[in-house]
Amino acid sequence: MSKNTLYDKVWDSHTVARLDSGQDQIFIGLHLIHEVTTPQAFGMLKEIGSGVAFPGRTIGTVDHIIPTLSQIRPYEDDQAERMMAALEQNVNEFGVRFLHLDSGKQGIVHVIGPELGLSQPGMTIACGDSHTSTHGAMGSLGFGIGTTEVGHVLATQTLALNRLKVKRIEVTGALSPGVTPKDVTLRVIHDLGIKGGLGFAYEYGGDVFDAMSMEGRMTVCNMSIEGGARIGYVNPDQTTFDYLEGREFSPEGEAWERGVAYWREIASGDDAEYDDVYEIAGESIEPMVTWGINPGHSVGISQPLPEVGSFAGEDRKTAEHGYEFMDLRPGESILGTKVDVAFLGSCTNSRISDLREGARLMKGNKVHPGVRMLVVPGSQQVKQQAEDEGLHEVFTEAGAEWREAGCSMCLGMNPDKLVGAERSISTSNRNFIGRQGSPRGRTHLGSPAVVVSSAVAGCIADPREMGEQA
């Protein structure tokens, strides 16, 4: 059993009771809510005549269903309009703070939590969305939950949870030029598999994470769930504190000093013990792209696609299905695979650093005429910042569409969808069949750099070779 890790310390300090079920009742420090997974939960509160136990610790926004083209109400999609209206009514009725479209602070929950300083080290954070693992980048524990559990948090500010084991993922050395945090997370999932994290929390550490920006850490923690780990986190350090200082909900003055002292204490100790450790040499990671139907189906961009025989048991059938669905063949190169759509956005890669990286590579280039490219900032604040820096002009001049903040083409709940058997290169987090809104649509996941290089080339292309072409 792990000892003296951040996970253990936060778990212990948040334990309310041991339940008869054997689970621990855990206090939730921050509850983020959105339109999709809450209406039934508020309905449950009404049914039992309960209010929200700690309304000040819940904050709402809208992200999944929101159109990114025109946000004028009522929405064209009746169902989206009804969902939005239900959320508005519920937050009013239950006295929950809501970051609406006119607040200037709306955005994807996993972008705005850190951006506003709401997500802080040492907290437990819950949200009815599996990518709540993102907030682990702040040194917190982020739990993705279902709707009944959202009701539990609203009514009691707690969850009934099973304690996880802790696996330390140590990435040593340094990343090579052109390799990004997205490539690190895809490599972790490639190595450990999409089931490798079942029952574990991942603690990411080592030289590469010490040197990584906060936004990069968010990208990696975001995809922990794609490796089966409900939770991923990075211990808080000076990078974390520098990021948090001065944000809207961060403590100030003496309170800030007390906060930093507490956050230093909550980090894993030098004597921490782990249930398992996995090590990757940073230098061995190259830009990664997925070829199949789950995030573990990935390959170094210059490597041949893996032989089906390299997969064992049932994984072989999934790989065969993946090749068939994606219309690709083992042994071939992924480079040169034609794409119809390029998507830069989602809670994985829609922050200002992602847009800067995309714009840096896009500058002076054009989106290939056969490609439709969407660039979708993760929040209204990210959008504003990008526009202040002129990034939007780089994208629009190249022929890409510059949109309003939202989840957009990550998941097919809003008008941004693949059509028919379109093939996309996407900075999002899931290449599941049907994920991007078309049952036959095909998704390749990659970093913002890979998405831009591929959008320009019209086919999957290595971003490290872009400079030479330009």
Add this chain to the structure above:
Amino acid sequence: MSTKRIEKIVGKAIPMPRDDIDTDRITPARFLKSITFEGIEKALFCDERENTPDHPVDNPAHKGANMMFVGKNFGSGSSREHAPQALKRFGIDVLIGVSFAEIFAGNCFAIGVPLGVASADDVNALIRQAQEEPETHFTVDIGNSTVSYGDRVIPIDIQETRKAAFLAGTWDMLANLRGNLPQVEEVATRLPYVTNFDSEAQ
């Protein structure tokens, strides 16, 4: 809220042999835009059913089944409770598989759907039985942690804590959690971030 004891489930089974069936496949995202779970069973595997003429869910031989046999890592991906809700409302009262994704398992427990874990060999035997003799009635015995048919008895693993809750009819955790609200207040008072590190407010 009312909850019930769950001790034994008897019935036919739908075999779903593949691994890594994610919740986007169980309930595609466009069906998440409803503000109730009513009718969500219509979304169950709907995209793959449309593209697969002999899909096990539509196979008339499995009509009326109340359990499902699945592979590894069933329910991976999105945390949407719509997936277990669709299964439950379709009539699936228990799932037996090689492994289940963490959030999906939590959601199933929360709505009173037991999950049994068995070895890959045993699950394959169950899947084959349901495929070859779909009229077979299986018995899932929660207390004894077994699934049986004919004279064959297969051990399954049901997380001890959840098993006890199913047997006692206390799997709806809300009442338990609410019972501890005074202790919740105490923990909140101890955590310095609850006042944003304003020591005087504590």
